[in-house]
Amino acid sequence: MSRKLLLTHNDVPGIQSYEVYRQQGGYASVEKALKTMAPDAVTEEVKKSGLRGRGGAGFPTGMKWSFLAKPPGVARYLVCNADESEPGTFKDRYLMERIPHLLVEGMITASYALGANTSFIYIRGEYFYVSRILEKAIEEAYAAGWLGRNILGTDYSLDLYVQVGAGAYICGEETALLESLEGKRGNPRIKPPFPAVAGLYGCPTVVNNVETIAAVVPIVMQGGDEYAKIGVGKSTGTKLISASGHINKPGVYEIEMGVPVEEFIYSEKYCGGIRNGKKLKAVVAGGSSVPILPADLILKTAKGEPRLMTYESMADGGFATGTMLGSGGFIVMDEDTSIVKNLWNFSRFYHHESCGQCSPCREGTGWMEKILHKILDGHGTLEDIDLLWDIQSKIEGKTICPLGDAAAWPVASAIRHFRAEFEEYVKNPKGIKDVKHYYRIHKLQEA
Amino acid sequence: MSNRNIAFNSETLELVQKIIRRYPEGKQKSALIPVLHIAQAEFDGWLSPEVMDYVASLLRIQPVEVYEVASFYSMFNLKPVGKCVIEVCRTSSCWMLGAEDVVAHFGKKYGIKPGETSKDGMFTLKTVECLGSCGTAPMMQVGADYYENLTLDKVDQLMDRFKKDGKRKSYTDTPEPRNQ
Numbered sequence: 001m002s003r004k005l006l007l008t009h010n011d012v013p014g015i016q017s018y019e020v021y022r023q024q025g026g027y028a029s030v031e032k033a034l035k036t037m038a039p040d041a042v043t044e045e046v047k048k049s050g051l052r053g054r055g056g057a058g059f060p061t062g063m064k065w066s067f068l069a070k071p072p073g074v075a076r077y078l079v080c081n082a083d084e085s086e087p088g089t090f091k092d093r094y095l096m097e098r099i100p101h102l103l104v105e106g107m108i109t110a111s112y113a114l115g116a117n118t119s120f121i122y123i124r125g126e127y128f129y130v131s132r133i134l135e136k137a138i139e140e141a142y143a144a145g146w147l148g149r150n151i152l153g154t155d156y157s158l159d160l161y162v163q164v165g166a167g168a169y170i171c172g173e174e175t176a177l178l179e180s181l182e183g184k185r186g187n188p189r190i191k192p193p194f195p196a197v198a199g200l201y202g203c204p205t206v207v208n209n210v211e212t213i214a215a216v217v218p219i220v221m222q223g224g225d226e227y228a229k230i231g232v233g234k235s236t237g238t239k240l241i242s243a244s245g246h247i248n249k250p251g252v253y254e255i256e257m258g259v260p261v262e263e264f265i266y267s268e269k270y271c272g273g274i275r276n277g278k279k280l281k282a283v284v285a286g287g288s289s290v291p292i293l294p295a296d297l298i299l300k301t302a303k304g305e306p307r308l309m310t311y312e313s314m315a316d317g318g319f320a321t322g323t324m325l326g327s328g329g330f331i332v333m334d335e336d337t338s339i340v341k342n343l344w345n346f347s348r349f350y351h352h353e354s355c356g357q358c359s360p361c362r363e364g365t366g367w368m369e370k371i372l373h374k375i376l377d378g379h380g381t382l383e384d385i386d387l388l389w390d391i392q393s394k395i396e397g398k399t400i401c402p403l404g405d406a407a408a409w410p411v412a413s414a415i416r417h418f419r420a421e422f423e424e425y426v427k428n429p430k431g432i433k434d435v436k437h438y439y440r441i442h443k444l445q446e447a
Numbered sequence: 448m449s450n451r452n453i454a455f456n457s458e459t460l461e462l463v464q465k466i467i468r469r470y471p472e473g474k475q476k477s478a479l480i481p482v483l484h485i486a487q488a489e490f491d492g493w494l495s496p497e498v499m500d501y502v503a504s505l506l507r508i509q510p511v512e513v514y515e516v517a518s519f520y521s522m523f524n525l526k527p528v529g530k531c532v533i534e535v536c537r538t539s540s541c542w543m544l545g546a547e548d549v550v551a552h553f554g555k556k557y558g559i560k561p562g563e564t565s566k567d568g569m570f571t572l573k574t575v576e577c578l579g580s581c582g583t584a585p586m587m588q589v590g591a592d593y594y595e596n597l598t599l600d601k602v603d604q605l606m607d608r609f610k611k612d613g614k615r616k617s618y619t620d621t622p623e624p625r626n627q
Contacts, residue, residue, distance in 0.1 A: 075471070087539035087577040118471075125484065125522045126578050129591045129622035161469045166480050166520030169576060183479035183512075185519040201474055244540040244581035251582050288539055288577075331540060331581070345542045349576050355519075 002269070003230065005218040005238045006211070007254045010098045016133065018140035021101040027146055029109045029220040034154050037220075042113035046216060048224025050236035055081055055172070055209030056287060056327040057402075058311050062224075067196040068114055069204040077205040078116040080107060080213050081177055082123035082130075085169040086287035087349060088329030091240035092210035094252040096123075096130050099214075100137035104160065106213035108146055109220055111158050114206055118159050121210075122177050125166040134162050169353035173401045174207040176355065187357050188401035211240050231257030235310035239328055246334035248272035261285075261307045262299045265332065278334035282417075285314055286326020288346050289406030291413030292339070293323050319413065339418040340425050343410060344372035350407035358399040364391050365407045375422065378429030385422045389415050453501040459489060463505060475506050479516055482506065483523060488617035492532065493524040521575065522618065529564045529571040530615040534588040537574040540581035545597075549585055550574060552599050557606065569610060590616030592623050 014020040021027075033042050047062025068076060080103065084092040096103055103121070111119045123131050138160055141147045149157045163181055165171050171180045175189035178200050199205020215237060219227045228236045235257040244250045247265070249272035255264065264270045265280065274280055283298040284290060301307050302321035307314065314325040333342065351365040368391055371384050388411055396408040415422060455463060463482055470477040482502055483494060490498045499513040506513075517523045524532070533553070537546045553572050554560050564571040580586040583595035587602075594605055609616075 084579050085577060088581050090579040090581050093579050124579070125480070125520070125618065126575075126588060128484075128618045129593070132591075132622065159469075163477075164481055164484060166484065167522035167575070168520050180480065181477060182474070183476035183506075183508075183516065185515055201471060242582060244584060245543055250540075250584075329581070331543075333543070337543065342543070345538060349538050352576055 003238065003256055004254045005227075005230075006095065006102065006214050006240065007099070007252075015099055016101075016137070018101060018137070018144060021099070022144070026101050027105050027108075027141075027144075029105055029217045030112070030146055031152065033109045033112055033220055034152050034156055039113045039115055042109065042216075042220060045219055045224035046113070049215075049219045049227035050224075050231075050234060051212065051215055051219060051227070052235070052311065053209055054211035054215065054239065054328070056086065056289070056324075058325065061208065061212055061215075064196070064208075065110075065114060065206060067194070068206055069197045070115065071204070075118065075201075075203045076114055076116045077200045077203060078107065078111045078114050078119040079174075079177065079181065079200060079205055079207045080119070080121040080210060081172065081174060081207050082121050082127070082210045083165055083172040083177055084127070084210070084327075085124055085172050085353075086289060086327045086329050087346070088244060088284060088331040089242050089287045089327040090244075091242045091252045091328060093127055093130055094242075095210060095214060095240065096127075097133055100133050101141070102214045102217060103134065103210055104137050104141050104146075106216045107160055108141070108151070108158060110206075110208065110213050110216050111160075112156055113216075116206075117157055118161075120161050120163050120181060120200075122163045122165060122171070122181055124171070125164045128164060131162050131164050138162065168355075169349075170355045170401070170403060173403065176401065177207060178205065185355070187355050188403075190400055232308060232310050233312055235312060235325075239309065239325070241309065241328040241330050243271050243330045243332065245330075245332035246275045246278065246337070247332045248275055255309055257308075257310050259309045261309060264309055264330075265299075271330075271332065274332065274334050276334075278336065280332065281335045281337050282333045282339060284323075284329070284331040284333075284410075286324045287329035288331070288349065289402075289409060290324040290326040291319050291322070291409050292342075292417065293321075293413070294417045297321050297417070298323075319409070320416070323413070339414050339421050340372065341376060343414045344369065344376055346410045347372050347407065350403065354403060354407070358404065360395045361399045361404040361407065364395040364404070367391055368407070368411055375425050378425075380422075380426045380429070382423065382426055385415060385419065385426070453490065453497050455485075455489060459485060467506070476508050476512065478506060479508070479513065480520070483513070483517060484618055487523060488619040492528045492530070492615060492617060493526060527564075529569050530613070531569060531589055531609045532571045532573060532616070534573045534575040534578070535561075536576070536578045536580065536584070536586050536588075538577040539584075541577070541584040541586060544584040546574075546585045548599065549587065549597055549602060552602060556603070569613075570606075590622075591618050591620045592616075 009024045051061040052058040168186045171186040176186040180186040195205040280295040302317045347369040351369045356362040392408040392411040395404045467478045503510040503513045559572045561574045586595040
């Protein structure tokens with residue numbers, strides 16, 4: 001389980017440059033698609049591959065593409081969602097920084113499939129330095145004839161631009177991203193209409209994550225059927241996982257779908273185990289918005305089977321005992337970690353990042369943060385824990401966009417799996433406050 | 448600031464016009480965020496009402512359309528800031544691995560708390576939400592650059608460097624070679 005499809009050449013010196021990327025076989029998918037395949041045939045291969053959106057939601061990519069409305073004479077757009085802002089997630093940054101031409105190549109091939117003649121890479125503003133790397137790659141691609149008018153002598157033309165955001169997590173939601181790209185506040189739109197019908201400037205638009213678009217390259221090169229042979233069940237292909245927290249080897253790993261979670265955490269090939277020989281306490285497997293699972297449930301499902309790094313295995317048991325693969329933002333917490341404090345940190349994040357459009361999210365996220373702060377401050381009551389539960393249940397599913405769910409799920413799962421810890425904070429605040437709950441820098445310096 | 452003549456130089460203006468041309472006819476408002484970044488970098492690191500009015504005139508939109516966008520996004524400063532805006536990530540893995548210690552260090556050693564600017568006008572400290580550097584936590588951003596795997600010693604070395612350099616940092620600067 002170590003095949004790589006996206007990070008195959010990331011260690012090749014100079015792979016950021018066009019010359020080296022091309023020497024490694026780069027842009028062959030564009031050549032193959034434009035010269036030998038009709039646009040619909042490319043979409044068909046993506047459908048066969050079983051590729052699911054790598055941004056977090058996991059919706060089948062080929063199906064999303066096939067929803068694209070194609071009224072004659074109306075422009076269509078492909079927008080790459082590079083607004084990677086989900087806490088714990090940094091794989092798209094890694095990919096764009098290391099192999100920018102892979103994304104550019106994927107954008108051209110995917111744009112051809114969708115009939116888009118103008119495409120955008122919307123990247124979070126904080127990644128300004130990465131946007132420079134992408135812009136350079138795009139310039140090189142223009143100079144080599146992969147972008148612009150009549151690419152490879154065909155009648156297909158494409159312009160590709162990088163658009164920077166300005167620091168708003170909500171712009172990772174596809175309709176908020178489109179609002180931002182139109183020069184507005186990132187307020188999510190009510191769906192329907194979906195972007196496939198009315199997206200950028202009211203035109204049919206597909207919004208795909210960086211990793212998703214990059215995956216189109218190997219899919220076109222080896223065929224959808226071959227890609228689908230990798231992985232387990234409906235979780236096909238490879239997945240980039242951003243691993244962080246209390247592990248020995250944080251970083252971005254490309255795994256074949258189906259690696260057991262236990263192997264991912266403990267093997268030297270991946271995370272290398274828990275730092276300082278500590279025990280595993282909990283894992284947030286797919287970015288901060290997915291339910292947190294205690295060690296026993298992240299390593300094995302409720303049925304006692306090994307939990308695998310797949311969409312289905314992560315979700316096994318529903319939210320009662322399962323979680324989500326999400327963005328692949330894998331945050332590992334050791335035995336000293338305070339779940340209550342971590343939850344407060346997450347809740348503060350969602351409160352800060354709520355766009356304020358829907359009352360349950362605008363008011364509820366702040367309320368949850370305040371209650372958690374009260375508990376951490378030693379003034380919480382048992383009723384506060386029930387109140388937290390009640391508030392999260394009144395946010396989930398009741399907002400225009402999924403930020404409400406993202407704020408609610410960590411709270412629900414933390415109470416579900418770690419209620420005793422919340423109660424301990426309430427009953428014995430002094431005792432709890434004396435415990436060191438997270439690594440401190442001077443400790444790291446001593447190590 | 449209000450007496451200052453607000454206008455991009457010809458080179459910057461050309462860049463702005465080039466950005467505006469990316470978008471379809473009538474959709475020039477799409478250039479707003481990229482142009483605000485340029486304006487912030489050009490005019491002392493923040494967006495005064497005069498600067499925002501100037502951007503509105505360039506894009507042929509109403510000033511309020513600029514105000515509502517500038518006030519929504521955390522990377523835009525709506526009041527004066529120091530030459531170096533230090534943004535410490537406080538979320539998730541950065542928090543678990545010591546971001547609070549970094550913030551506290553700025554308070555103790557340099558006398559600046561989040562939201563404050565040092566008396567010499569050199570530094571403004573901000574805490575920000577996840578910057579996508581969780582595998583190299585804790586980290587901070589200054590201008591276009593990420594400084595990762597922070598220790599308090601590393602913070603001090605960086606502060607010395609920024610002080611010695613004395614230059615204003617902005618997101619649109621050419622980034623330093625990556626050094627984690």
